[in-house]
Amino acid sequence: DTGVSQDPRHKITKRGQNVTFRCDPISEHNRLYWYRQTLGQGPEFLTYFQNEAQLEKSRLLSDRFSAERPKGSFSTLEIQRTEQGDSAMYLCASSPEFPTEAFFGQGTRLTVV
């Protein structure tokens, strides 16, 4: 068990560019969550997968955001036409079928300049 892995850890991009983040959950976990965290705030829920099915999306997830989890394994979060307001830490978490706690990765810090 190597824990939840996120890549990259840091990303600096110019406004208007597209970015993609990857999350590898704990191997036996079928639930996967994406959160966004801005400075001084708690994590805010973005979207949730059970296996490959995206079951819930937050209102925070605008049309510029898309997430996938092909084959129920790793997940990607893509942001198109990035804006400065997208600058944040993007956290991925996973949990097993009968969940108690969510296990978090180290996060990807996005800076849009």
Add this chain to the structure above:
Amino acid sequence: AQSVTQLGSHVSVSEGALVLLRCNYSSSVPPYLFWYVQYPNQGLQLLLKYTTGATLVKGINGFEAEFKKSETSFHLTKPSAHMSDAAEYFCAVSRSGGSYIPTFGRGTSLIVHP
């Protein structure tokens, strides 16, 4: 719907003093409750959790929390603060309508003075 309120964005204590971080929750179904700790530029690490059973739960690093249904509270305590406890602490609630999606509070920054 579920929500979490953490009273106090910053709590300052002296090393060796009692730590008390407050959390109140709202949930329409019996909750699962969690405390996580976050160090700078890191992900969240679970300190402790309440699901069912004993209402006083013990976690890592000497922390404990008590679930009080009548007060809808889940306050985090530690008898004696250590410098290494300085971090951001988040309370979370899940198990609303079966989705189990954790909802987090805004966090409390714990400052420990020598």
